[in-house]
Amino acid sequence: MSLMTENGVAAAEPGGGGHNFVVVASRLPVDRVEEPDGGTSWRPSPGGLVTALEPVMREAGGTWIGWSGDAGPAPGPFEAQGLHLVGMGLSEQEVRNFYEGFCNATLWPLYHDVIASPQFHRHWWDAYVAVNQRFAQAAAEQAAQGATVWVHDYQLQLVPRMLREQRADVRIGFFNHIPFPGYEIFAQLPWRRQVVEGLLGADLLGFQRRADATNALRACRRAAGLTTRGTTVRVGGPAGIRDVQAAAFPISIDSAGLSQIAAREDVRKRAREIREALGQPEIVLLGVDRLDYTKGILHRLNAYGELLNEGRLGPPQAVLVQVASPSRERVEAYRTLREEVEQTVSRINGQHAEVGSTPVHYLHQSYPREEMAALYLAADVMLVTPLRDGMNLVAKEYVACRNDESGALVLSEFTGAADEFGGAFLVNPHDIEGMKDTIMRATAVKPAEARRRMRSMRRRVREHDVARWAASFLSTLDGTSVAAGADAGRDASTY
Numbered sequence: 001m002s003l004m005t006e007n008g009v010a011a012a013e014p015g016g017g018g019h020n021f022v023v024v025a026s027r028l029p030v031d032r033v034e035e036p037d038g039g040t041s042w043r044p045s046p047g048g049l050v051t052a053l054e055p056v057m058r059e060a061g062g063t064w065i066g067w068s069g070d071a072g073p074a075p076g077p078f079e080a081q082g083l084h085l086v087g088m089g090l091s092e093q094e095v096r097n098f099y100e101g102f103c104n105a106t107l108w109p110l111y112h113d114v115i116a117s118p119q120f121h122r123h124w125w126d127a128y129v130a131v132n133q134r135f136a137q138a139a140a141e142q143a144a145q146g147a148t149v150w151v152h153d154y155q156l157q158l159v160p161r162m163l164r165e166q167r168a169d170v171r172i173g174f175f176n177h178i179p180f181p182g183y184e185i186f187a188q189l190p191w192r193r194q195v196v197e198g199l200l201g202a203d204l205l206g207f208q209r210r211a212d213a214t215n216a217l218r219a220c221r222r223a224a225g226l227t228t229r230g231t232t233v234r235v236g237g238p239a240g241i242r243d244v245q246a247a248a249f250p251i252s253i254d255s256a257g258l259s260q261i262a263a264r265e266d267v268r269k270r271a272r273e274i275r276e277a278l279g280q281p282e283i284v285l286l287g288v289d290r291l292d293y294t295k296g297i298l299h300r301l302n303a304y305g306e307l308l309n310e311g312r313l314g315p316p317q318a319v320l321v322q323v324a325s326p327s328r329e330r331v332e333a334y335r336t337l338r339e340e341v342e343q344t345v346s347r348i349n350g351q352h353a354e355v356g357s358t359p360v361h362y363l364h365q366s367y368p369r370e371e372m373a374a375l376y377l378a379a380d381v382m383l384v385t386p387l388r389d390g391m392n393l394v395a396k397e398y399v400a401c402r403n404d405e406s407g408a409l410v411l412s413e414f415t416g417a418a419d420e421f422g423g424a425f426l427v428n429p430h431d432i433e434g435m436k437d438t439i440m441r442a443t444a445v446k447p448a449e450a451r452r453r454m455r456s457m458r459r460r461v462r463e464h465d466v467a468r469w470a471a472s473f474l475s476t477l478d479g480t481s482v483a484a485g486a487d488a489g490r491d492a493s494t495y
């Protein structure tokens with residue numbers, strides 16, 4: 001029988017590697033920093049996941065297994081920021097074949113509805129199997145008897161089964177941060193059966209949206225010939241029959257923490273400075289994305305460009321700020337995208353800029369969290385227009401920062417966030433005319449309506465924060481509260 005701590009983690013019997021809670025994610029929650037004296041230190045890489053899991057990690061004596069992001073030997077176990085971390089190593093070849101190859105050029109495009117063409121290479125798959133095996137081995141070594149192991153995302157889909165084969169005593173949860181595609185698309189994967197069987201080593205499979213969980217259940221039936229009943233898959237094996245649950249747990253952010261940052265006087269001052277530097281336009285439009293083809297940056301720029309051509313929007317009345325943070329720069333499709341985005345920005349600015357007045361401010365850089373909050377505060381209209389996105393945290397961050405309940409969110413229907421934000425101006429980013437009209441509606445929204453919309457979104461993001469997400473997943477995994485998982489999967493309208 002497992003004991004529950006406050007955060008819903010089963011307190012395990014001592015044994016094994018000694019950790020009652022093990023997070024397995026492709027990346028560590030810290031970045032390596034080279035010191036001037038030639039030494040290495042670790043700086044926290046800010047992210048919602050670590051914020052959510054840190055209290056659980058501390059309380060349960062947890063450990064986090066992940067890759068540092070650099071090619072080379074494994075840093076091994078170490079302590080940083082008060083957390084026990086196990087750094088995994090990837091060779092240059094594994095970075096190419098596993099990370100850039102199978103993860104980012106096979107699974108990423110496949111799981112995002114083949115927006116780019118997935119490439120299938122057997123040697124990439126071999127690297128995926130080998131790296132997953134190493135992560136599973138590390139988890140098996142770190143986990144105490146009866147521990148809870150939480151595996152994250154599409155890079156590690158084989159880990160649940162590989163781990164269960166070594167450690168039948170541990171409880172295994174898996175959360176997929178990106179969409180799970182419809183079967184017609186998933187079926188293209190030459191290793192579809194192995195992936196499904198890998199996932200089914202878990203006790204609980206979590207997804208962003210109900211549609212993702214439904215797609216995964218269908219893949220279990222079609223690719224592995226298994227029977228499903230409601231949200232349960234029945235799996236037979238040498239150790240007997242097990243039931244695996246698949247449900248939606250929409251991820252969120254540290255809403256209170258971000259709202260506090262946005263309330264700080266220095267951040268508010270910075271937001272005013274940004275607006276001044278932009279020439280005090282009436283309307284600041286903002287896009288913030290990793291430079292990724294799933295995010296619909298080109299569609300957004302094209303819509304804005306047409307609004308400028310038609311004289312409906314543009315400086316000095318309105319300007320667009322587009323932050324496109326560098327991402328996966330060694331992967332071909334990302335290099336091509338960068339060129340296309342930069343050409344489009346140049347074309348728009350070339351046509352419409354005047355001395356001292358620029359319609360698109362394009363920033364291919366990464367910023368500290370405070371600067372991001374200031375940008376969110378400076379923006380009257382936030383444009384979040386992905387072609388496909390598991391959740392989209394940027395939409396939630398914008399809402400969390402708008403403490404005065406002003407501002408408008410233009411949001412793609414194809415994001416997980418769209419399921420939760422009834423107050424957003426929803427768009428189909430493929431429909432350029434529709435997107436142009438919706439952007440115009442958002443820029444012209446009356447303050448009272450804007451407040452009503454923002455208030456409902458703020459309530460949602462405040463009540464459903466990342467801590468609640470983690471607690472809901474972990475308590476469902478512990479089997480004590482199946483209702484929490486079902487609750488997390490309900491439509492926003494039912495709250």
Ligand code: GDG
Nearest residue numbers: 177251289290325365366367368369389390391392393394
């Ligand atoms: C995956 C799924 C799902 C971006 N630029 C900077 C910066 N960011 C931060 C944002 C936000 C995060 O990165 C991006 O999160 P998203 O959710 O928008 O997108 P993905 O990176 O694709 O994340 C996604 C997510 O996993 C969680 O499950 O929502 O669907 O694709 O937090 O603020 N942060 C800072 N400087 C930047 O320049 N500090």
